[in-house]
Amino acid sequence: MTPIAGSVALNLAFGFSILTVLTLFLYNKNGDERLFLTGQRLALGISFFVFLATFILAYQLVQSNFDIDYVARYTSLETPVVYKISALWAGQSGSLLFWLFILSIYTTIVILQNQQKHNSLMPWVIITLAIVQMFFLVLTNYVTNPFKPTDADFIVSNGNGLNPLLQNVTMAIHPPTLYLGYVGFSVPFGFAISAMINRDTSPLWIQSIRRWSLVAWLFLSIGIILGGWWAYRELGWGGYWAWDPVENASFMPWLTATAFVHSIIIQEKKDMLRVWNMVLIIITFTLCIFGTFLTRSGVMSSVHSFTGSSLGPIFLTFVFSIMIVSFGMMYFRRNDLRSTKKMESFTSRESGFLFNNMIFVVMCFAVFWGTLFPVFSEAIRGTKITVGPPFFNQINIPIGLILLALTGIGPLLAWRKTGKKILIRNFTFPIITGLIVAILLLIIGLRGAVVISFSLGAFVTATITTEFTRGIQARRKKFNESIITALIKIVSKNRSRYGGYVVHLGIVFMFVGFTGHAFDQEKEFSLKVGESNHVAGYNFKLIQMSETERPNHYAWISDLRVTNDEGKFVTNLHPEKRIYFHRNPDPNRRQPHSELDIYTTMNRDIYSIFSGVDSENSVAFIKIMVNPLVQWVWLGGYILVFGTIVALWPRKDQ
Amino acid sequence: MNSNKKFILMITGIITVVIFWISWVSLNPADEKAMATFVSVDELLEDNITHRTKLGGLVKDGSIVISETNHLDCVFILKEGDLELEVKYGRTRPDLFKDGAEVIVTGLYENGVFHADELQTKCASRYEGDLRNEKSYNLSEIDS
Numbered sequence: 001m002t003p004i005a006g007s008v009a010l011n012l013a014f015g016f017s018i019l020t021v022l023t024l025f026l027y028n029k030n031g032d033e034r035l036f037l038t039g040q041r042l043a044l045g046i047s048f049f050v051f052l053a054t055f056i057l058a059y060q061l062v063q064s065n066f067d068i069d070y071v072a073r074y075t076s077l078e079t080p081v082v083y084k085i086s087a088l089w090a091g092q093s094g095s096l097l098f099w100l101f102i103l104s105i106y107t108t109i110v111i112l113q114n115q116q117k118h119n120s121l122m123p124w125v126i127i128t129l130a131i132v133q134m135f136f137l138v139l140t141n142y143v144t145n146p147f148k149p150t151d152a153d154f155i156v157s158n159g160n161g162l163n164p165l166l167q168n169v170t171m172a173i174h175p176p177t178l179y180l181g182y183v184g185f186s187v188p189f190g191f192a193i194s195a196m197i198n199r200d201t202s203p204l205w206i207q208s209i210r211r212w213s214l215v216a217w218l219f220l221s222i223g224i225i226l227g228g229w230w231a232y233r234e235l236g237w238g239g240y241w242a243w244d245p246v247e248n249a250s251f252m253p254w255l256t257a258t259a260f261v262h263s264i265i266i267q268e269k270k271d272m273l274r275v276w277n278m279v280l281i282i283i284t285f286t287l288c289i290f291g292t293f294l295t296r297s298g299v300m301s302s303v304h305s306f307t308g309s310s311l312g313p314i315f316l317t318f319v320f321s322i323m324i325v326s327f328g329m330m331y332f333r334r335n336d337l338r339s340t341k342k343m344e345s346f347t348s349r350e351s352g353f354l355f356n357n358m359i360f361v362v363m364c365f366a367v368f369w370g371t372l373f374p375v376f377s378e379a380i381r382g383t384k385i386t387v388g389p390p391f392f393n394q395i396n397i398p399i400g401l402i403l404l405a406l407t408g409i410g411p412l413l414a415w416r417k418t419g420k421k422i423l424i425r426n427f428t429f430p431i432i433t434g435l436i437v438a439i440l441l442l443i444i445g446l447r448g449a450v451v452i453s454f455s456l457g458a459f460v461t462a463t464i465t466t467e468f469t470r471g472i473q474a475r476r477k478k479f480n481e482s483i484i485t486a487l488i489k490i491v492s493k494n495r496s497r498y499g500g501y502v503v504h505l506g507i508v509f510m511f512v513g514f515t516g517h518a519f520d521q522e523k524e525f526s527l528k529v530g531e532s533n534h535v536a537g538y539n540f541k542l543i544q545m546s547e548t549e550r551p552n553h554y555a556w557i558s559d560l561r562v563t564n565d566e567g568k569f570v571t572n573l574h575p576e577k578r579i580y581f582h583r584n585p586d587p588n589r590r591q592p593h594s595e596l597d598i599y600t601t602m603n604r605d606i607y608s609i610f611s612g613v614d615s616e617n618s619v620a621f622i623k624i625m626v627n628p629l630v631q632w633v634w635l636g637g638y639i640l641v642f643g644t645i646v647a648l649w650p651r652k653d654q
Numbered sequence: 655m656n657s658n659k660k661f662i663l664m665i666t667g668i669i670t671v672v673i674f675w676i677s678w679v680s681l682n683p684a685d686e687k688a689m690a691t692f693v694s695v696d697e698l699l700e701d702n703i704t705h706r707t708k709l710g711g712l713v714k715d716g717s718i719v720i721s722e723t724n725h726l727d728c729v730f731i732l733k734e735g736d737l738e739l740e741v742k743y744g745r746t747r748p749d750l751f752k753d754g755a756e757v758i759v760t761g762l763y764e765n766g767v768f769h770a771d772e773l774q775t776k777c778a779s780r781y782e783g784d785l786r787n788e789k790s791y792n793l794s795e796i797d798s
Binding site for chain 2: 526
């Protein structure tokens with residue numbers, strides 16, 4: 001009975017979405033306020049039925065109702081409750097419903113927020129969001145329905161269960177966070193479309209979406225970082241980023257979104273870059289839909305493709321329709337989008353922003369090119385050429401370094417034009433800092449991109465420090481405050497600016513971490529109990545190997561003693577080799593899994609993998625990686641989140 | 655020259671440089687492992703392709719031989735349809751590598767042997783399991 005209720009709710013939501021669009025169209029024709037109110041309520045109705053459907057599916061998952069195909073496929077009786085719920089976004093149809101669920105939350109918030117404000121943009125915002133909802137409702141209703149019953153001619157006694165790789169807290173949070181980001185850009189997109197249709201050329205609409213864009217950007221960033229963290233701690237290849245198509249799918253909208261959150265500042269403050277901002281938000285939103293498609297369609301073979309399907313044509317049609325309609329609209333509104341002001345000088349804050357934007361878009365294009373390289377090469381030359389991480393690294397390292405440099409240069413430029421005197425005053429200290437670091441690194445024998453990266457990091461850090469000290473000093477002079485009070489005051493008076501600097505600092509930390517990758521070392525070897533091996537200045541001795549049976553798996557646990565070259569004890573590592581479903585009579589159904597163990601410091605991680613076991617001869621096969629500076633990436637992530645929250649925090653008077 | 659023209663010139667310049675850079679890396683990647691051509695075993699053997707390739711297939715039952723000395727070097731037969739290819743691989747094997755596993759190998763073909771330096775296994779079939787097959791969700795594996 002209840003599963004049917006789920007299907008009915010989805011059907012009703014679809015019906016409501018059609019009604020919403022029709023009613024609001026009608027309102028735009030004749031301006032009857034009652035129609036607008038009805039339209040709003042209908043739109044809330046869509047969200048209501050989507051919520052209902054999502055809760056029904058979640059409830060069925062928790063109850064293990066295997067009459068529903070989705071429940072049987074992604075959970076089993078023994079799956080812990082938390083992961084039964086997270087199975088909501090483990091498979092294709094469920095995750096599409098979940099996308100819709102988040103979109104409905106956002107839509108509801110937008111409608112409720114603007115209900116009293118008589119925002120003239122709202123009708124078209126709601127129409128746009130309802131059309132996006134409609135698309136996902138078509139998918140979940142007619143293409144891949146999460147409430148599809150299990151074939152009726154047999155009874156499922158237990159479901160397939162959730163992949164143990166996905167049974168991990170991070171993995172339970174990573175997809176929803178990423179979705180909160182992806183879906184979040186629907187709102188600014190809706191406002192952009194509405195502003196174009198309403199010929200609203202004021203910077204006002206930009207203000208109403210600035211916060212939305214930052215929130216979406218924050219979730220997207222957290223989602224990406226969590227994904228890397230999960231890959232690093234679970235997958236056991238020792239890295240956090242592999243330029244996998246699906247990773248790229250989340251990175252591309254992140255790049256354009258980052259450009260967007262920068263360039264809307266210019267439109268807000270200077271009323272410039274109108275066309276550019278429109279292009280950016282359209283591309284970002286399109287890439288979000290495209291990302292969902294890449295993740296969920298299985299066109300790219302990837303670790304993420306837990307699903308394979310025929311969604312391709314429908315998604316691509318939607319993606320192209322968005323682009324054709326949006327860019328078409330831009331063409332018809334080209335006169336309204338013309339900015340009144342022009343760039344005055346290369347050495348202005350505006351042009352700094354413009355260049356940073358260009359580089360972000362360029363990087364996005366480079367990633368796009370690499371991701372679709374196999375598709376392009378097959379179309380052009382008939383051979384499917386795949387590109388690996390070295391390709392992406394080679395292309396993106398120089399671009400990334402230019403971006404890092406701009407992170408430092410941009411904030412030091414003045415609006416309109418920076419005079420020579422100010423240029424010298426602002427840049428002397430940071431450039432000297434960068435040069436000193438570069439010289440020191442060259443002296444200790446480092447060469448190449450590594451030196452550039454570290455010294456640019458120092459340069460940017462110096463610019464951020466300059467900005468903070470200058471602000472603090474100005475206040476101290478004027479109000480005679482203590483350093484701490486002055487710091488709090490400058491930040492709270494200009495949250496987005498100083499929050500932004502903190503984010504930049506986080507980015508510097510992350511670059512330090514990325515650069516550490518150049519020094520990674522690894523070694524694979526086998527050890528008998530009592531034997532030891534040497535990797536990158538550390539000695540690894542296998543003290544003992546034990547076996548144990550746990551509720552859902554069997555494990556071999558190694559006890560590795562790590563000492564440094566001077567023989568000093570560093571740590572004990574206990575990587576495990578596990579077999580899940582070890583009691584299954586069919587050996588092919590048992591699933592081996594390597595549970596790794598990492599010793600972490602700010603300088604380096606010692607990463608150990610128990611890759612295989614020969615229990616007869618008690619030999620363990622161990623892979624050790626020594627990865628310098630990885631911790632900086634995660635720390636940078638925390639700083640980035642903190643900075644964004646500072647920038648987002650509402651001011652008292654608002 | 656007014657500032658607007660300067661900017662347009664600058665932007666065009668950047669775009670040109672970038673297009674040049676991307677195509678240059680696409681044609682001459684610095685690392686030979688940057689690119690691999692996806693081919694079938696049939697194409698590989700017929701055309702005797704010696705540049706870096708990627709192949710997919712199944713591990714022939716009972717064909718895996720693991721070195722006694724270092725336990726890392728391993729040789730197995732990759733099957734694609736009726737065609738067979740000997741593959742050498744000397745790094746840590748993925749958890750799901752075993753007889754009958756669906757694998758993708760990347761490497762070089764030399765003197766009748768494929769020297770792989772990457773070995774990927776496809777996701778466990780269990781989680782795409784056939785619900786009709788009782789074995790795939792056998793209740794007996796649930797622990798008390």
